[in-house]
Amino acid sequence: MTRPLSSTERSIQGRNSWLQDEERKAIESRGELGRMEFWLRVTRTRITQDVRAGRADVIRGFTSVCRLFKLAIDKRAEGDARLWNHLMQYAGQVLEQHGPRR
Structure with missing residues (x-):
């Protein structure tokens, strides 16, 4: 028998369900472009919340991730897909291990 979920666990579960539903709706309406736009909006909101909470290093982290992504795209365009x-x-490993359960 499993124990009932705590309020924190229910909240996390509800948030994950909401994210999955909204992602699905974005894909249905705009395809992969919609998915990307959805995650950019969610990330932008979270960055704003973190900055207000005094964790401004989130901006440097996001900038680094964006620069890495652009570098990987550029290298792939040049014919070297290793970094990509x-x-x-x-990314797949991290999301599988730590991302919301589907």
């Missing part, structure tokens, strides 16, 4: 492949593999 490594980045996508790492």
